[in-house]
Amino acid sequence: MVRGMAMREQRVTDAFVELADTLVAGFDAVEFLHTLTERCVELLDADTAGLLLSDERGSLRLVAASTGETRLLELFELQEQEGPSLECYHSRQVVTLPDVNQETERWPRFTATAAELGFSGVHAIPMQLRTQIIGTLTLFRTHPDGLDEADARLGKALVDVATIGLLSERAVRHQEMVTEQLQTALNSRVTVEQAKGVLAERHGVTTDQAFAAMRRHARSRNQRLDEVAGEAIAGGLRIADTGTDGLTLTHTRSGRT
Amino acid sequence: MGSGDIVLMRHDGGMSERTARVFSWVAAAAAAATATGDDNGHISMAALCRAAHLQLGVDGASVTAMTGPGTHTPIAASGELAAELEELQVTFGEGPCLAAFTFSSPMLVPDLAEVTARWPGFAGAALERGVGAVFAFPLHAGTIQLGVLELHRAATGPMTAEQLANTLVFADLALQLLLDSSSGIDRRPGYRPTDEISHGRDVVHQATGMVAVQLGVDMAEALARLRARAFTEDVPLNEVAADVVTRRLRFDPQAGPEEKPE
Numbered sequence: 001m002v003r004g005m006a007m008r009e010q011r012v013t014d015a016f017v018e019l020a021d022t023l024v025a026g027f028d029a030v031e032f033l034h035t036l037t038e039r040c041v042e043l044l045d046a047d048t049a050g051l052l053l054s055d056e057r058g059s060l061r062l063v064a065a066s067t068g069e070t071r072l073l074e075l076f077e078l079q080e081q082e083g084p085s086l087e088c089y090h091s092r093q094v095v096t097l098p099d100v101n102q103e104t105e106r107w108p109r110f111t112a113t114a115a116e117l118g119f120s121g122v123h124a125i126p127m128q129l130r131t132q133i134i135g136t137l138t139l140f141r142t143h144p145d146g147l148d149e150a151d152a153r154l155g156k157a158l159v160d161v162a163t164i165g166l167l168s169e170r171a172v173r174h175q176e177m178v179t180e181q182l183q184t185a186l187n188s189r190v191t192v193e194q195a196k197g198v199l200a201e202r203h204g205v206t207t208d209q210a211f212a213a214m215r216r217h218a219r220s221r222n223q224r225l226d227e228v229a230g231e232a233i234a235g236g237l238r239i240a241d242t243g244t245d246g247l248t249l250t251h252t253r254s255g256r257t
Numbered sequence: 258m259g260s261g262d263i264v265l266m267r268h269d270g271g272m273s274e275r276t277a278r279v280f281s282w283v284a285a286a287a288a289a290a291t292a293t294g295d296d297n298g299h300i301s302m303a304a305l306c307r308a309a310h311l312q313l314g315v316d317g318a319s320v321t322a323m324t325g326p327g328t329h330t331p332i333a334a335s336g337e338l339a340a341e342l343e344e345l346q347v348t349f350g351e352g353p354c355l356a357a358f359t360f361s362s363p364m365l366v367p368d369l370a371e372v373t374a375r376w377p378g379f380a381g382a383a384l385e386r387g388v389g390a391v392f393a394f395p396l397h398a399g400t401i402q403l404g405v406l407e408l409h410r411a412a413t414g415p416m417t418a419e420q421l422a423n424t425l426v427f428a429d430l431a432l433q434l435l436l437d438s439s440s441g442i443d444r445r446p447g448y449r450p451t452d453e454i455s456h457g458r459d460v461v462h463q464a465t466g467m468v469a470v471q472l473g474v475d476m477a478e479a480l481a482r483l484r485a486r487a488f489t490e491d492v493p494l495n496e497v498a499a500d501v502v503t504r505r506l507r508f509d510p511q512a513g514p515e516e517k518p519e
Binding site: 055056057058059077132175176179180181183184187190191192193194195196197198199200201202207230233 | 362
């Protein structure tokens, strides 16, 4: 037990070091935000985490999540329109929802989707530095009630150190680089939506099925989702029904690597 | 509600305060040009560049249409220097505008003197002309890439968060103008660009992909056709898009954008 505590302490320390280190060569803002969501799920009593960022025009967009599951991603994307993440962004305060079933009138679509996926507790933390708010990190739990106080504090601290790192002005080029990378990431999501439409129309499947097939393909080949989407749009991939595995993507020309 | 530098979307589907403000700036620039007989009052790219110059804390703005490497068509510029900076990039084959297009990413250069190694020809020539900072923004939506909005100013230094947010809306609007000029609806009376490309309208992008397959056209033309239909029928773009995604509406390559019952 004591040993377990010491190990956890080490992991917490490692996470802080990792999240403070934004001024490395080849820094990738989107990858960094993925890391933040993963560390939160590892270190806190939470089952999944998603990060919504202001698109710098004033709307929230999902840019990172600790999971790749389509349904869970939808739960986060839904919050671009309604839910605790949006509330947290507007109020600039932590929003804790002990039980989604008690907020069905306020956020009908969000609570219905969350409950359907088996989540009950939600905890949204604002990403802000002084007067600037850039987004929110939201944690979901399958069991009710919010994070305990120690976890809530640790979550806030992890988000704060990451936000400070992102908004750091220590490096002259840093701010510009973060904006460039995030805008590129937001545009990648548009490419994925276009590809869903292309595959759905070409093969008579739903956009959800098209998305699931692209995700599976990307994961099995360790490719980025927007690369797969680009290939699908260019006509290099088609959907095949492999029976047991459901719909999968295959290359249209044989012998292609 | 915080009164910081981020304007919030108040309602689902409407135009954000920020977008409404940027549109009003461009409309005012168009109206001013009409009053002096320079323009015919249309929401034009020239008006957009003038408004960008006036509102974004810069000394000039230009829009260049690009569809691939080497295709570089100047559309509008707020002044001679803005136009000249574009020509320089064509001459040298390098610069923030070309990079923004190639990488499909904004290129923010708050101090040109720091990028002379990256773009020796362009940076040197721009510095000689007294340019200190250049900011280039791709006009894109997913795989659609139609050009670049570029800003320049004499003073070095980054854009503020507020200026950056407004510039991104200017870029969205410029993209819409390029799309709508390709379908011709920008010349119709009552034309007004909509606000549904950038603001979380996944269904619009999905419908774009579907219409591209239905018509056998590229994404840009598919989106232009969707927008033209929304304008002609006077329905919101996201409603037309939702009809396509739910397969209540198909675009027929023979008949133009006509509804075809299943």
